Amino acid sequence: MALLCSLRQVGVSLGGKTILRDIDFDLHPRQVIGIAGPNGSGKTTLVRTLATLVRIDRGQGTVLGADLGTDQVYEVRSEVGLMGHRPAVIPELTITENLEHVCRLAALELSRARSALGVVGLEDAARTRAGAASHGMLRRLEVARLLLTRPRLLLLDEATHGLDSSAQELIDALIARTVAGGGAAVMVSHDAERLSTSCDAVMGLAVGRLVAGA
């Protein structure tokens, strides 16, 4: 089966500082890979590289068949789902409006936003402005977004940090659904123990270099 992601000797520099060095990474369909590492090790940059949102300076790579650094990435971006450090929401809009905005841009029926909110337990908070919602609510909102957009490649950057067990279960269910559909997931966390329970394999990232085993 074709690899969903493949990086070969990839290096990334941001603002003149080298963040990732000589990264070799493969992600197969139905695989869940965990990447552990301390703060500042380059985890977020690696996730954003896999999301095609960071330009690589050295090496080569493909994500969902698109060569990194080419316009091919525009064709596959809508199949990448990212839950980053900070929730991707418009704070001035309500939780429902945020999800409806996603529905419109993803050409989905608006009624699906309501049902997705029900799945993640946010019906009662539907009219709360995102800027006034708690971290846990915003994470649930992001799960709802990813349930709607059904990405093939799911990237979770410290997604479960600070969440209660029911919200963590939602994220586990999201991963399970992605994998069941032939997709794959990459989870990034400084909590190696959490990764070891959720992932098929865990790799470590230290000073921008990826090593097998956390």
Place this chain on the structure above:
Amino acid sequence: MSFGDQTLELARVDLALERRLGESFRIIAPFALVALAMFPMALGLRITLVSEIGTAVFWALGILFGMQVALRRSSTDDRERRDLHALLGVDPAARFAGRVLAGSLLTTAFLVVLFVAMVLLYGPRLPLAAAPAIALSIVMVAVGLSELGTLAGEIAWGLRDRTALASLIVAPLAIPLLVAGSQTFEAIAAGAGILPWVLLMLTTDLALAVAGVAMARPLEEATR
């Protein structure tokens, strides 16, 4: 989703945010109106002089404060929202077009408010029959300012002092709009033709639109 649908959705959200926050009309417009009211006082209420400079003051203040209206939304864009739009498959050119559309509507509304206030305070010699030409010039300048503001916002995105830098980028590039807008009003007052000035505004608007659409993708990638 088509380019047009993406553009309309992004413009719709920008306008919804303005309706909710009212930044342009609660913060920028009052300052512009106060500035407009101060000129006649500074001139000692010399009615003839005030009437003569009315349109020039309108355009100077309209461009300066209209620039802020145009830049306002770009300055609130954060990385997460840009990433979200990128991963939803939004075309960077549609993002530019959506922002320009919303900005043009807001800037037009702002300039209309300022124009009405200028007419009331300064009593310029502008015939009522010229209303369509006046409206046309206001809309064309608003579109140009919005394009400039959006483009400058993209160029300066990611920099710490992006709002100040974007203003510095916009100011010199807005000169053709300032000249064309003020000369259109001069020509109307003198009963002369406005075609050369309308063509200057049209050329500026089209050039900025082409630049904005063509540079949208490279700019988005360069600022990642």
